Each structure stands twice: as structure tokens, then as C-alpha cells.
Amino acid sequence: MELEQIISEIETEDVDVDVLAGKVKRAVLLVKLCKTRLRNAEEEVKKIMAEIEVDSNEDSELAEDDEPAV
Amino acid sequence: MMDELSTNKTAHTLYELNNAIKSAITRAFPEAYWVMAEIADLKCNQRGHCYLELVEKVDDKTVAQTKATIWAYEYRKLSHKFLAATNESIRPGMKIMLLAVVNFHELYGFSLNIRDIDPTYTLGEMARKRKEVIERLRKEGLLELNKGLPLPLVPQRIAVISSPTAAGYGDFFNQLDTNRYGYKFVHVLFPALVQGQDAEGSIIEALRKIGKYRHLFDVAVIIRGGGSAVDLNCFDNYALAAQIAGCPLPVITGIGHEKDDTVADIVAHTRMKTPTAVAEFLVSGLRSFEDNVMDKRNRIKTYTTRLLQDIRYRLYSLARQLGYIPGQAVSARLNKLIFLQGSLRNFATQRLQKVSYTLDRIEQALRLLDPVNVLRRGYSITRHDGKILKDASLVGKGAAIDTTLYKGKIVSTIGIQRRTRNHEQERAACLLPGFDGAGADNQ
Numbered sequence: 071m072e073l074e075q076i077i078s079e080i081e082t083e084d085v086d087v088d089v090l091a092g093k094v095k096r097a098v099l100l101v102k103l104c105k106t107r108l109r110n111a112e113e114e115v116k117k118i119m120a121e122i123e124v125d126s127n128e129d130s131e132l133a134e135d136d137e138p139a140v
Numbered sequence: 141m142m143d144e145l146s147t148n149k150t151a152h153t154l155y156e157l158n159n160a161i162k163s164a165i166t167r168a169f170p171e172a173y174w175v176m177a178e179i180a181d182l183k184c185n186q187r188g189h190c191y192l193e194l195v196e197k198v199d200d201k202t203v204a205q206t207k208a209t210i211w212a213y214e215y216r217k218l219s220h221k222f223l224a225a226t227n228e229s230i231r232p233g234m235k236i237m238l239l240a241v242v243n244f245h246e247l248y249g250f251s252l253n254i255r256d257i258d259p260t261y262t263l264g265e266m267a268r269k270r271k272e273v274i275e276r277l278r279k280e281g282l283l284e285l286n287k288g289l290p291l292p293l294v295p296q297r298i299a300v301i302s303s304p305t306a307a308g309y310g311d312f313f314n315q316l317d318t319n320r321y322g323y324k325f326v327h328v329l330f331p332a333l334v335q336g337q338d339a340e341g342s343i344i345e346a347l348r349k350i351g352k353y354r355h356l357f358d359v360a361v362i363i364r365g366g367g368s369a370v371d372l373n374c375f376d377n378y379a380l381a382a383q384i385a386g387c388p389l390p391v392i393t394g395i396g397h398e399k400d401d402t403v404a405d406i407v408a409h410t411r412m413k414t415p416t417a418v419a420e421f422l423v424s425g426l427r428s429f430e431d432n433v434m435d436k437r438n439r440i441k442t443y444t445t446r447l448l449q450d451i452r453y454r455l456y457s458l459a460r461q462l463g464y465i466p467g468q469a470v471s472a473r474l475n476k477l478i479f480l481q482g483s484l485r486n487f488a489t490q491r492l493q494k495v496s497y498t499l500d501r502i503e504q505a506l507r508l509l510d511p512v513n514v515l516r517r518g519y520s521i522t523r524h525d526g527k528i529l530k531d532a533s534l535v536g537k538g539a540a541i542d543t544t545l546y547k548g549k550i551v552s553t554i555g556i557q558r559r560t561r562n563h564e565q566e567r568a569a570c571l572l573p574g575f576d577g578a579g580a581d582n583q
Contacts, residue, residue: 071293073437077439077443080444080447081439081443087448090444090447097436100433101433104429108321108324108426108429109324111296111325111326118297118326118356118357119328
């Protein structure tokens with residue numbers, strides 16, 4: 071987890087104030103990203119559905135092809 | 141009877157024969173007998189009478205087979221008792237111990253009429269079979285296989301195996317979609333039968349399909365409505381358990397039963413009692429992730445705030461030191477300067493006073509010695525031929541002398557001379573030692 075890394079960096083190393091500012095900025099971004107990901111999944115849903123639908127179409131075609139033989 | 145038949149050579153009706161067989165069997169098997177058998181087939185008719193096919197198998201080969209009946213009245217009683225004890229309904233494939241009356245009917249032939257079934261035997265059989273399945277899975281390294289998969293940090297994409305008609309199905313999705321933290325889950329249903337004869341194969345097929353889409357999901361969930369605890373046997377079967385074990389995604393079960401874990405539960409990554417509990421587990425997974433993130437955020441915040449405070453304080457004190465030290469240095473030097481100035485002034489004043497005192501004294505002495513001041517006191521200076529006259533004998537009668545007074549000069553001619561005593565002359569001479577020249581110059 072990148073956040074953990076940031077913590078260990080700023081807590082154990084003697085960080086320059088400018089570096090600290092950069093790291094804190096990054097941490098804030100990561101936290102925001104996490105919170106967003108937890109509450110928005112629309113993109114993920116679309117992606118998964120698209121992939122499964124494509125496959126299931128192929129499946130049904132295959133099934134139709136198989137049927138006469140069965 | 142046999143003798144009669146053979147000697148008289150009289151043909152009997154089939155009914156007579158069957159009736160004779162019936163009497164013989166009834167005589168030979170007068171009681172009810174406990175028999176162990178496997179149910180090969182079971183059908184109930186509309187009136188509630190139950191017709192079974194009982195078999196005995198040795199190494200999967202049938203070595204004995206008999207028809208059996210349970211009359212409607214008995215069946216209602218027995219099936220209840222059996223279900224209560226085993227959580228299973230009487231069904232094909234099951235081994236039972238039954239109390240049977242041997243029966244031969246003229247029309248329907250040989251059969252066993254079942255009067256009682258001992259569920260403990262079936263329970264034992266089931267436990268034994270279950271134990272065998274578990275042992276086999278252990279030997280094949282399948283028992284802990286799915287548990288070895290890491291549960292993703294955020295189990296957000298869920299492949300669900302269930303039947304849309306199953307109880308608990310709606311609860312599960314409802315709980316996931318309306319969780320109080322507002323987390324969004326991606327869930328895709330892979331429909332399967334979760335009870336009945338075809339459940340096992342159906343669930344296995346769904347698991348295979350999920351395996352194909354493993355990259356799209358974080359976890360697989362098998363749910364089956366709570367409430368009814370019957371027909372869980374498919375979850376104890378080897379083939380399904382092996383399929384779960386081999387699933388490339390962590391499998392979470394919510395099969396909805398109170399009895400001991402099924403084999404499916406045992407091999408699954410995580411076992412929950414009900415579909416609702418599975419939903420809670422998933423929500424809490426996201427929750428703990430978010431808590432973790434927020435905890436990290438707070439730690440960073442606290443630490444950064446402290447660090448900035450430290451830096452600010454350090455800066456502040458540094459700034460103060462910078463402002464203070466020169467002030468101190470300057471004021472120290474200034475004090476020294478002021479002190480020096482003071483002492484310089486004192487020193488100068490003292491010196492000046494001393495000098496001025498000395499000067500005053502000198503001035504006074506000088507003033508006393510100034511011929512003018514001497515003249516002021518009434519003394520006079522007499523000159524003859526421009527030279528100061530100190531001895532009267534040096535001038536004769538008729539000589540002119542100048543007398544200088546404090547104010548003005550007198551020029552006179554000597555008429556009478558009188559000798560003064562020596563010591564008075566000396567005193568007069570001593571009065572102005574060395575001033576004869578100087579005094580003359582001053583005039």
C-alpha cells in the first residue's frame with residue numbers, strides 16, 4: 071500500500087519540508103482515489119458486462135451449433 | 141401342498157399358486173425385520189402412497205433389488221421424523237435402515253412394506269460418507285487450497301452463484317446495494333440450481349464459468365436461501381467440493397443452514413451462515429479498508445501537523461535568536477560605551493578640576509608676584525638712567541630719578557641723602573628676588 075510507504079517515509083526519515091509537502095499531496099490524492107473507488111463502480115460494471123456479454127453470445131452460438139449433433 | 145400338486149396332476153389357477161406363495165412367505169417371515177438398503181428410486185402417487193426401489197450394491201454392482209412401499213399414512217409420519225433428525229428428506233441415493241414386513245401379493249408380487257425407518261443409521265452413513273469425502277479432499281490437497289488464496293483488500297467485484305428463485309437471493313443484493321456506507325459493488329449472477337437433484341452439476345458448471353472470468357472478479361459467492369435446511373446433500377459431495385477448492389477466486393459460502401458445516405463450507409475460503417451474513421462480510425471488508433485508509437490519512441495529518449509545528453517553532457525561535465543576539469551585543473557594547481563615556485567624563489572633570497585648581501593657585505601666586513600688584517600695595521620702583529635703583533649711595537645730590545608708582549610716574553631731583561640700615565636694605569632686596577630685570581621689562 072503506497073500510503074503505508076509514505077507514512078514510513080515521513081515518520082522514519084528526516085524529510086525536507088518541500089518533500090513532505092509533495093508526499094502529503096500524494097497521500098491526499100490516494101485517499102481521495104480510494105474513497106471514490108469504493109463508491110463509484112460504474113466503469114467497472116460496464117467493463118465486466120461488456121466482456122461477459124461478448125462471451126455469452128459466443129457461447130450461445132456454440133450451443134446452437136452443438137444442438138443438432140446432440 | 142406341493143405333494144398334492146404333483147400327485148394329482150391337477151392344474152391350479154395362478155391365483156391359487158400366488159396365494160399359496162403368499163401363505164408360505166407369511167408363515168416363513170411372520171415378523172417385521174430391520175433391513176439395511178439403498179434407495180435406488182422413490183415415487184409418491186397422488187394419494188400419498190410411496191413406492192420405492194431398494195438395492196444393495198457391492199463395489200457399485202447391484203447384488204440385490206426389491207420393491208418396497210410406504211403407505212400414505214406411514215409416509216407422512218416417517219418423512220417428518222426423518223427430516224427432523226437428519227435435515228434431509230428421504231431420497232434416492234440414500235442408505236436407510238428400515239423396518240419391513242415381507243409381503244407377497246397375488247397381483248403385485250413380492251415387496252417390502254416399510255413400517256419404520258431409523259434415521260440414526262442414515263445419519264451415521266452420511267457422516268461416514270462425509271468423512272470419506274473430506275479425507276479424500278485432504279489427500280488430494282484440496283481441503284485448504286481455496287483458503288490459501290488471498291482475499292483481495294477490497295472485495296468489490298463479486299461473482300454470485302444462486303438461483304433467482306432462491307430465498308435470500310433478494311436480501312443479499314439488497315444488502316449489498318443499500319449498504320449504509322454507500323459502497324458500490326459490482327455483482328454478476330451466475331444462475332444455478334441450489335437444491336434438488338441437479339444442484340450439484342449446476343453449481344459446478346457455474347463455478348467453471350466463473351473460473352473463466354477470474355480476472356473480472358475479486359470473489360465468488362455461493363448463496364442459498366436461509367430457512368429451509370433440507371437437501372443440502374449436494375454440498376457434501378466430492379465433485380462440488382473439489383470444484384470449489386479449485387476455484388481460482390476465493391469462494392465465500394452462504395448456504396443458509398444451522399447444522400454442521402457442509403463439505404462445501406469446509407473447503408470454501410470463508411464460510412458464512414446466510415446470504416445476508418455474506419453481504420455483511422463483504423461490506424465490512426470494504427469498511428475496514430476505508431478505515432485503514434482513513435487511519436493512515438489521520439496519521440499522516442497528525443504527523444505532518446506536528447512536524448510543521450516543530451518547524452514553525454524552530455523558525456520562530458531561530459528568528460527570535462537572530463533578532464535578540466545582535467540587540468544584546470549592541471546594548472552590551474552601548475552600555476560599555478556609556479560607562480566609558482561616563483568614566484571618561486568623570487575622569488576629564490576630575491583632571492580639569494585638578495588642573496584648574498593648580499592653575500588657580502599658580503594664577504594667584506602669579507598675581508601676587510605681578511609688579512603691578514606690588515605697586516598696587518604701595519611699593520614703587522625707582523630708576524636712574526633707565527636702571528632700577530637699589531642703592532641710594534649710587535646717586536648723588538642733584539641727580540634725576542624716575543619713580544614708578546601704581547598709578548603714574550614721578551620724575552624728581554635728589555636733594556638730601558640719608559643712609560638706611562643694612563638689614564632693611566637686605567629685606568627690601570629679598571622682597572623681590574630676581575624680579576629686577578623682569579619687573580623692568582614689564583614696565
